[in-house]
Amino acid sequence: MVKRICAVGAGFSGAVIARELAENGFKVLVVDERSHVAGNCHTERDNDTGIMVHRYGPHIFHTANGQVWDYVNRFCPMMPYINRVKAVVRGQVYTMPINLHTINQFFGKVLSPKEARSFISGLARGDIEDPRSFEEQGLKFVGPQLYEAFFDGYTRKQWGIDPARLPASILKRLPLRFSYDDNYFSHPYQGIPKDGYTSLVSGILAHESIEVRLSCPYEAVDEEFAHVFYSGPLDRYFNHDLGRLGYRTLDFEPVWEDGEFQGAAVINYPDPDVPFTRISEHKFFAPWEMEKFDKTIAFREYSRSCGKGDIPYYPIRLMSDKKLLEDYEDRCRQEEGVTFVGRLGTYSYIDMDVSIENALAAARSYINTNNPRL
Ligand SMILES: Cc1cc2nc3c(=O)[nH]c(=O)nc-3n(C[C@H](O)[C@H](O)[C@H](O)COP(=O)(O)OP(=O)(O)OC[C@H]3O[C@@H](n4cnc5c(N)ncnc54)[C@H](O)[C@@H]3O)c2cc1C
Numbered sequence: 001m002v003k004r005i006c007a008v009g010a011g012f013s014g015a016v017i018a019r020e021l022a023e024n025g026f027k028v029l030v031v032d033e034r035s036h037v038a039g040n041c042h043t044e045r046d047n048d049t050g051i052m053v054h055r056y057g058p059h060i061f062h063t064a065n066g067q068v069w070d071y072v073n074r075f076c077p078m079m080p081y082i083n084r085v086k087a088v089v090r091g092q093v094y095t096m097p098i099n100l101h102t103i104n105q106f107f108g109k110v111l112s113p114k115e116a117r118s119f120i121s122g123l124a125r126g127d128i129e130d131p132r133s134f135e136e137q138g139l140k141f142v143g144p145q146l147y148e149a150f151f152d153g154y155t156r157k158q159w160g161i162d163p164a165r166l167p168a169s170i171l172k173r174l175p176l177r178f179s180y181d182d183n184y185f186s187h188p189y190q191g192i193p194k195d196g197y198t199s200l201v202s203g204i205l206a207h208e209s210i211e212v213r214l215s216c217p218y219e220a221v222d223e224e225f226a227h228v229f230y231s232g233p234l235d236r237y238f239n240h241d242l243g244r245l246g247y248r249t250l251d252f253e254p255v256w257e258d259g260e261f262q263g264a265a266v267i268n269y270p271d272p273d274v275p276f277t278r279i280s281e282h283k284f285f286a287p288w289e290m291e292k293f294d295k296t297i298a299f300r301e302y303s304r305s306c307g308k309g310d311i312p313y314y315p316i317r318l319m320s321d322k323k324l325l326e327d328y329e330d331r332c333r334q335e336e337g338v339t340f341v342g343r344l345g346t347y348s349y350i351d352m353d354v355s356i357e358n359a360l361a362a363a364r365s366y367i368n369t370n371n372p373r374l
Contacts, residue, residue: 011039013342
């Protein structure tokens with residue numbers, strides 16, 4: 001009998017690989033230890049309010065890749081959604097990411113784009129030529145006032161360490177705008193699936209050559225496979241033999257209320273004396289159906305170090321983790337018949353669109369050398 005292929009994990013990575021293989025004549029078993037598909041992007045209706053909630057934190061789809069956008073739209077229509085984040089700092093509400101409105105509000109000014117640019121460059125620490133840490137990058141980028149108000153406290157809470165010990169690369173991703181554009185993302189395609197991410201991923205997995213087995217850890221599967229695509233945690237695959245890679249985990253504290261709670265999808269709380277990092281109110285992620293709900297549900301989000309039984313969310317990637325990662329990557333190269341994919345399998349923060357791009361590439365590379373139809 002022809003051996004099947006196994007995709008470990010029914011998140012975007014596992015689902016997209018399974019679909020691509022199935023469409024090219026392979027039979028695939030997808031296993032996930034959770035009781036649902038879609039991995040960390042899982043959405044479901046809250047029992048009390050009927051609102052679609054993003055169980056593992058808010059997810060907004062954004063990409064510059066038109067093929068990836070067409071791909072997701074094939075399985076569930078994407079509804080227009082623009083993420084406009086606010087931040088409460090020292091008793092005032094500001095718009096994020098830092099833009100002309102934020103700068104003018106924060107400093108009590110009415111600067112034009114040109115004036116703001118030269119004002120900020122006057123505050124920025126020009127003496128830091130080659131920033132080595134998050135803190136140095138922030139100071140060079142926006143100067144001490146904005147850095148301390150918007151980045152320092154938030155980063156300490158999010159990562160649990162002094163920003164002077166975090167790599168500069170984390171802040172390189174955050175834009176600074178000298179216009180009133182407060183669209184959090186700058187990609188041309190942005191949206192949220194009409195029926196939620198779980199419906200979208202279920203659509204990807206709905207193929208006659210794919211079997212999905214839920215509540216099933218890979219370690220409990222007794223079958224020989226032609227190949228395994230593993231999107232679980234890399235260190236777990238090797239029984240943590242070399243040590244544990246560092247992650248941050250999140251706790252979500254729900255709040256139910258009549259009407260609305262905060263009036264926006266996401267509000268950040270950078271102040272160091274507030275224990276949570278942000279609050280997300282999920283009816284605002286689906287503006288097309290918001291009117292239907294009298295009640296609301298919001299989540300305060302707390303970040304902490306990831307222990308043994310916790311869900312790994314953000315890879316920390318400190319120097320010590322990078323060394324351990326290299327050692328595990330050596331082990332991966334020696335492992336035959338397995339491809340490590342996804343955010344956990346490669347120990348990297350990747351957005352959904354990148355997970356899909358990478359998954360398509362991994363599947364196509366396998367198909368090109370093992371096509372059963374050739
Ligand atoms: C808080 C947060 C917010 C985010 N927001 C956004 C956003 O707004 N936009 C965006 O584009 N991206 C966002 N992301 C990134 C997004 O979550 C990832 O891109 C996506 O989840 C990657 O999919 P994946 O399939 O690689 O991993 P996952 O979704 O984590 O799926 C892996 C699956 O494997 C299963 N698994 C692991 N080990 C085993 C095992 N041994 N046996 C069986 N099953 C196993 C797990 O249960 C899980 O379901 C966010 C991430 C976080 C942490």
